[in-house]
Amino acid sequence: MTIARAAPSQPARPPAEPAAFLGEIGKLRARLATTGDEIRAAQRLRHAVFSAEFAAPGDEDGIDADGYDALCDHLIVLDTAIAGTDTDRIIGTYRLLPQQNLAGRPFYSDSAFDIGALLERHDGRRFLELGRSCVLPDYRSKRTIELLWQGIWAYCRRNAIDVMFGCASFAGRVPARHAMALAFLHHHARATGDWSVTARAETRVDMDFMPAEAIDLKAAMRALPPLIKGYLRLGATFGEGAVIDHAFASVDVLVVLPVEQISARYVSYYGADADRFAA
Template identity: 55%
Template sequence: MQNVAETFSLDCAKVVAHLPGENLLGRIGSLEVRLARSTEEIEAAQAVRYRVFCEELGAQVTVPGAAVQRDVDAFDDICDHLIVCDRNLPGPDYRRVVGTYRLLPQERAELNGGFYSASEFELSSLVERNRGLRFVELGRSCVLPAYRNKRTIEAMWQAIWAYVKRHEIDVMAGCASFHGTVPAAYAEALSFLRQNCRAEGNWAVRAVQERFSSMDLMPEEAINAKTALMAMPPLIKGYLRLGARFGDGCVVDYEFGTTDVFVVLPVSFISPRYISYYSNDGESLVA
């Protein structure tokens, strides 16, 4: 994660204008996952991000965001905002938002100055090498503590898969983060990703030179796969299970207090069993 914009807009009307009608993408139990459909719901997603990134994890925010206790940046105006709502909570839907994921389709990024991750990773080169494929950038993923469980994660991935099918996306990409600004603290996990899960060929992507930090911190023979995986955040382990590959080099984001890696997940890499699993639950939602 990183702050790439110097100016911020708290007006989300442009986002709401391009969203289709119902937007429901996933449902498990009392949890419904869909795209935000009002300014209030987008602001609720930003408030969840603030609670997780700033209050819980200590990220620094700019004055506009801090003043309203929301994590905001200029990209919010052009992204789709996936929200998880708990129908068992009282009040209108915008008061029921317990998790969020931000999605930026390639066409919208290219019309508005590029992708969010481009200040950390050479994403533009990756897209250019794969012209003809449709990318979506995933980011700003967070869930409130009480909802950090398998059910919520599965509901979110059901929704993301429905979104991918609905919009005919070929490649998911974006930053994922380790908490903390010392890559050596995650030497085994980062080394494992580089040595075993690095994106290659047309999928290769590298941290921008001026922010590049090596992920190759331990020799292969010293790495224990089990302990390396245990040190990874759940989001990164989830990407791995789906077949994702990772860029070369990590980036330290001091404002957010994270060490960022880049995830590349072509739809063609996803195991058929996961496609079947998520499609079966959400098939009626993407027809």
């Protein structure tokens, strides 16, 4: 799906809240949403993308929202060449839920995965849940992904985050359609030891669709969604078992990414620019 945008006609305005600024590459800028209108614009973008690609529900106003949005920071990517206000320029978004904002509530992912056990094993570490990631189809480029991660890295530095985690999705409600990709994650990228996480028994779908020796590694990598490939490159591992999200028509896996395990070359790559915005 392509959403039409106005032609570039005016220079970008700097964000009203400099503290929200998290990164910039070319005409694209990453920052936190600072107004209710910007958050609603991000929710509208989420609905447009999710309803087209995952048959996800939304409200009558075309908004994807839930009770966690009020607890989250909303990372937005703006195309500063688009005419209008910044609410018109949002082309990508990521929802960021730091542990200190929970106020006694469980993380969003806890309904499907046993996040509590992970937190107990790492008491004292600061966790950040990543979710609701989406980018308009015309902007799904290496540059946009790099800027999203530059922004997330700057946010982690500002907030002293130790561990990132969250759900990532395969399209559709039939796990067997993703058998090789899920088996690849199970055999070659499963979180183990203190970082292991399991899907809850009542919703769990086993990912062990085939033995490790039957997996065509190149084919499995091609079958992975771009977001999951990106997590793998950073050094992420994945929980035991998947879950079917019937509302979003997706098969979800849990990503676990301790900051200390991020590949050194990516820390160097993203950090060089992100450190400018981490103060």
